[in-house]
Amino acid sequence: MPDKKFYSTIQVDADGLWVIERLLGRNVPIDPDPVFTIGLDRLLALFWEFRIKATFFVVAKDLESQRKAATLRKIVSCGHEIASHGLDHSYLSRLGKDAVMREISGSREKIERMLGVKVSGFKAPGFAASKNMAGMLEDAGYSYDSSVLGTSCAILMELVSKVPYPKMGMMMAPSCPYSPSRDNIFKKGSSGIMEIPVTAAPFIRTPAHFSYMVLGGEVYASLFRGLIKTSAPKVVNYLFHPLDLIDNFSMDIDKKIHGLNVDSERKLEMARDMLRFLCREREVVTTGELSEILKKDRER
Ligand SMILES: [Zn+2]
Numbered sequence: 001m002p003d004k005k006f007y008s009t010i011q012v013d014a015d016g017l018w019v020i021e022r023l024l025g026r027n028v029p030i031d032p033d034p035v036f037t038i039g040l041d042r043l044l045a046l047f048w049e050f051r052i053k054a055t056f057f058v059v060a061k062d063l064e065s066q067r068k069a070a071t072l073r074k075i076v077s078c079g080h081e082i083a084s085h086g087l088d089h090s091y092l093s094r095l096g097k098d099a100v101m102r103e104i105s106g107s108r109e110k111i112e113r114m115l116g117v118k119v120s121g122f123k124a125p126g127f128a129a130s131k132n133m134a135g136m137l138e139d140a141g142y143s144y145d146s147s148v149l150g151t152s153c154a155i156l157m158e159l160v161s162k163v164p165y166p167k168m169g170m171m172m173a174p175s176c177p178y179s180p181s182r183d184n185i186f187k188k189g190s191s192g193i194m195e196i197p198v199t200a201a202p203f204i205r206t207p208a209h210f211s212y213m214v215l216g217g218e219v220y221a222s223l224f225r226g227l228i229k230t231s232a233p234k235v236v237n238y239l240f241h242p243l244d245l246i247d248n249f250s251m252d253i254d255k256k257i258h259g260l261n262v263d264s265e266r267k268l269e270m271a272r273d274m275l276r277f278l279c280r281e282r283e284v285v286t287t288g289e290l291s292e293i294l295k296k297d298r299e300r
Contacts, residue, residue, distance in 0.1 A: 008236045008282040009290045010054040019089045031065035039242025050275045055287040057085035057123045060107040063114045081286040083121035091128035100130045105140040126163035134191045135182030144291035148197040150175040151207045175200045194291045199237045201227040208238045214259045
């Protein structure tokens with residue numbers, strides 16, 4: 001009998017200020033980084049409030065800062081899952097096969113060694129997935145991936161953020177978990193990897209991505225919740241970033257970074273509304289736990 005429960009998994013892409021600044025064409029050191037330290041602390045407090053265990057996708061380069069490594073160890077000690085977000089947040093869609101393999105296996109090895117955890121999940125920075133990465137993930141020992149976001153917003157997202165999304169693949173990819181082909185992560189196949197895409201709401205395929213919810217406001221959030229309630233997918237994978245709970249009123253960060261002009265208290269309330277919604281009717285599990293549940297389901 002397949003599992004009839006509904007699940008939610010909460011993911012955090014632990015992108016620091018240097019990642020965001022680089023997107024804007026500026027180089028800053030990886031430390032100090034208020035976006036990383038304060039943003040992650042606020043997310044931890046929020047997850048504690050809802051008794052949620054989340055999955056944090058970590059850029060291995062951040063472990064070179066002792067302060068950041070300490071923040072990540074705190075996350076581990078709170079019982080959350082750690083997964084990989086690459087070596088230095090490079091866009092895999094721009095790299096050759098050897099470089100993609102280095103990002104995939106090198107980041108896993110470094111995070112496992114420095115944090116003393118087992119890493120079973122990967123997410124390509126900026127959703128800039130490499131088409132043939134499922135086979136590489138399987139060979140490197142991963143069990144799941146969350147690099148896919150099957151959204152119609154891919155073209156708009158590229159215009160806003162200049163990230164090289166594999167647009168056609170991304171728009172046509174399934175929105176529910178699937179086993180991808182070893183040669184094409186965007187298509188169903190028979191690899192041993194479980195692809196757990198970040199959810200796109202049905203019909204209009206808007207992403208379950210809190211940064212977009214801040215931009216779209218309450219209308220976007222209500223529309224998303226309504227579509228999820230109506231279509232009741234088995235899995236909702238919801239994404240946060242540390243930047244999501246920070247504003248520019250108490251910190252001197254570039255005002256041009258989107259979302260910083262919205263009061264962090266208001267963003268915190270929006271995040272609470274979303275988590276309350278996800279916890280009310282669904283069991284919230286880490287993405288690693290979810291991957292195991294889905295694989296057992298498939299074997300039945
Ligand atoms: Zn990222």
